[in-house]
Amino acid sequence: MVKTPESVLKKQATQAKIAEQAKQACYEAKQKKRQNKKDAIAAAEKYAAEYKAADEASVANRRQAKAQGGFYVPAQPKIALIIRIRGIIGVSPKAKKIMQLFRLRQIHNATFVKLNESTIRMLRLIEPYVTYGYPTRTTIEKLIYKRGFGKLNKQRIPIADNSVIEEGVGSVGIKCCADLIHEISTVGPHFKEANNFLWPFKLTSPRGGFSNKTKLVHFLEGGEAGNRGEEINKLVKRMI
Incomplete structure (x- = not known):
């Protein structure tokens, strides 16, 4: 043997x-x-x-x-959705810096911003270059589900599974898409972490195009720039 x-x-x-x-x-x-x-x-x-x-x-x-x-x-809106509609030509240094702070580095980028006295003042300074308004919960859901990307290790990762969200912001109790949407829409205590986890949304040119994008015309005067309130939801629907 x-x-x-x-x-x-x-x-x-x-x-x-x-x-x-x-x-x-x-x-x-x-x-x-x-x-x-x-x-x-x-x-x-x-x-x-x-x-x-x-x-x-x-x-x-x-x-x-x-x-x-x-x-x-109704209560005053707590969150705004900002969409950059102009390029880099003719942008003042101060406005360029504010858009960098809002992470709007490219045309048709969109980000969420918590509304307070300082952010409202900053929004007024960049009104000729962006359009913004107050998104509904449905709009927030569509943006995250259809155009949502997370930031993991400084990389742009598609939110194809809840594990991506848990890895990114699970430490603050946000473990799934429902948690993320709730935190953003209600501007919860961990809004900053949730918003920083979301990569700026890359939207397309709206179906039908912009009417007076090249002209510095405010939305209230028939243009596209500035605050458009609830009408931002219709624009986002055309850009997703």
Whole structure:
């Protein structure tokens, strides 16, 4: 009877141990993926109920104000969507710096901005070169689902799976698309981390084109630049 060399026995034991570890890692990965899917579905259902309650409360407040002969004034918007509509020619240094701060380095780039006194003042300085408004939750969802890219290790990674979001901003409790959309639309406590994780959206030229893009004409005067309020949602729909 030929005795098996000690080195061969050690090698077989090591290979068996590695195979067992790989099997266990695969099982744990499947379990984690299954649990993450359940958590994402639960989060989406919770946010859907929250959005429905908020919409119903808004309708009820309008009806109550109308019944009492008054007016219902909704809360001021907390977030703006900015789209760059002009190139680099003729841009003042101050406006160029502000657009860099807003990460609008290319034409048709779009980013979200939290509205406060300082950002509103900055927006007014770059009005001739951008158009902006107040996006609805539906618009935010479409942008993230259709044009969403995350920033991982300074690289532009498509958000094709919730694992990309968890790797990027999972440390602050944002683990799926529903969490990311909720944080952006409600301007939550971790809005800065969520917004910085999102790569600036690269939109296309709008279907039908811009009417007076080359002229420094404000939207209220028939042009394209400046604040267009809720009308930004119609423009985004043409540019996705």
